[in-house]
Amino acid sequence: MNSMHSTNGSQFESVIGLEVHSQLLTKTKMFCTCPNIFGIEPNSAVCPVCLGLPGALPVINFEGIKLAVKAALALNIVINKRSVFVRKNYFYPDLPKGYQISQYLEPVSSGGYLDIKVEGVEKRVEINRLHIEEDAGKLIHIGNESYVDLNRAGTPLVEIVSEPNINSSGEAVAYLKELRDILVYLGVSDGNMEEGSFRCDANVSVRKKGDPDLGTRTEVKNVNSFKFVEKAINYEIERQIDVILNGGKVIQETRLYDSRENLTRPMRGKEEAHDYRYFEEPDLPPLILTDRFISEIKGSITELPAAKRERYAAEYLLAEYDSGVLTQDKEIALYFEDLIEINEGRVEIKKIANWVINDLLSELKTKDKMREKRKEERVVDLVKSENFLGLILEVEAGNINKNTGKTVLTEMLLSGKKAGEIIKEKNLAQVSDEKGIGDIIEHVLEENPKELAGLISGKDKLFGFFVGAVMKKTKGKANPKKVNEILKRSIAEKNKEC
Ligand SMILES: [Zn+2]
Incomplete structure (x- = not known):
């Protein structure tokens, strides 16, 4: 890329339309009774229907219809009471039937929208349609050999097509995130981009600002993370602007994003709809x-x-950011709501939100073991909401300090025990009694006569040194507020003695 577009490029605007394919969480495939599962032995979930053997007849999976309609309703898309399945004809080794069952002129739903927010600005992305179709199989390339796995062939999909009214990669990512969150919330999709159950193709074009006509678009295929969507779209916008500024013409084609080199490469000429010979x-x-x-x-x-x-x-009077984090994952949102309910007003809601966001979520993220566990189990199984609230109450009551609370939480996640048990077992209770802390302070002052003399002579910085020494002696269990109070008093007394 040259640097021209930073000056001349600003006369252009980008127009983006997104096509999302999302697998549906049905037990069986869309038109046969083969199981709809990922990661089992290749070609073990196949039958005459999804293999396209002669004489085999498809039967509609009603569960798939329900999930598709649910998704459409959540996306404000109008349900069409009559819709038609069609054959989309093309050859590819992962498509044994030679056609894909899809919907075309009469989809199950059309005309909707999704509201998003990008950097505080609201935007309504228009949705053209949501239709039902089946997935193809998968090619696996090892060395010079290629293998076909047809377990995925016939898996239910919805294709959600936006209108081309997205104008930046930031908007595209915000739309995709919101869309994925909704599908996962509904239990329609698992939203897994790496495993390909939520995939995105981006149609990108640029035009001079104010130009009523759309520029020639390219389709960037199968970008498998939000980060790559952003990068691929940005690359494609810059590439097209460069082509135009250098006197060339953008060619309508399908391009593949190469995440290693961060660029898109031409894959094939873009098909027109009539190339597929759609028929009922x-x-x-x-x-x-x-x-x-x-x-x-x-x-x-x-x-x-x-x-x-x-x-x-x-x-709950929570900040936008906090609400966003808490609601991103439905399970966490419901967990948080449960905490609020059983709390019955004892602890400030903001404090509970902070515990979830800063402590629970980061613990779950950083600990690989727990993340593994979390995939299989719900958070509520890792730490029951009443136990988590119990921990917060221990800190609020001053039985342990906040730092010890974090240690206890880690332990709770590993063992599933209650906070109280862990505090007792590991002897973590905060030392708050004046006599106990006073004794330790006396001890520390005696042990460090030089520093004490320094402090008395006015080196105030040494105060922190003593607080630290006391906390260390109590293994972090002393009530810091009490330590400060008593230490100040002791030093004032020593000062008088001098
Ligand atoms: Zn089958």
Whole structure:
């Protein structure tokens, strides 16, 4: 890249549309009864239907329809009571049938939006449609050989297509994050980008500011992390601006993002829709949904992240950042809400939020062992909410100080024990009694006559030295406030004696 666009590039604006493919968390595949699971022996979850053997007939998985409708409703997309499955025809080694069952002109839902916030500014991203389709299999390349694993063939997917009204990589990432959070909240998808259950293709074009026409777009395929989405889009915007500024023309094509080199490479010319020879799937009837079915699903949608964030700010008076962190993961949000409920007003909500954000979440993140564990178990199984609140209450009551509290929390996560038990077992209770602390202070002062003389002669900095020495002697268990008080008194007395 040259540096031209930093000056000339500002006359351009970028236009981005996103296509998201998200696998649905059904037990079985979309049109057969094979299990829908990841990571098992290749080609062990296949049958005549998903292998495309002659005579095998597809049957619609109703669970998949429910999840797709749920996702569409949460994204404010209008449900079409009649929709049609079609065949999208193309050849690829991971597609044994030679076509993919999808929806085209009559999708299950169309016309919706998702509100996002980028650096404090609200933006409404229009959604063109959400439709149902099946996934293809997977190619695995080892050395010079290629293998086909068809376990994924026939897995239910929803494709969510935004309108091209996203204007920066920042907006794109905010949209994708919000979208993923919603799908995970709903239990529609596991949102796992590395395993490919949540994938994104970005259509990127640039145009001169004020130009009513869209520029020629390129499609950047399968970018598998939010960071890469941002980088790939930024690269593509700069590349296209460079092409235009150098007198060239952007070619409509599909490009692959290379995360190692941070650039996109041409993969193939972009197909037009008519290349796929769409036609109605003759083996499946149109999908007809009743009002009752739709309203039942609507009724099953619980509070979504955006609503939770707003409520946390209004009801709990939490800062935007804190509400954002707490609601990112539904499990954590529900855990936090449970803490508030059993707390019954004993501890300030802000304090409980801080414990969750600064201590619990960072512990869960940093400890590999716990992260592993967390994948299998819910946080509530690692540390019951009443035990976590118990720990906070121990600190609030002054039985242990905040630092010891952190040590206790680590121990709680490892052993599942209650705070009180750990404090007793490890003898961690805070030393608060005046006599006990006074004795230790006397001891420390005697042990360090030089420093004491210095302090009395006016070297105030040495006060901290003594506080530290006392804390060390008590293994951090002394009540720091008490130590400060008594130490000041003792030194004042020594001063008089001199
Ligand atoms: Zn099958």
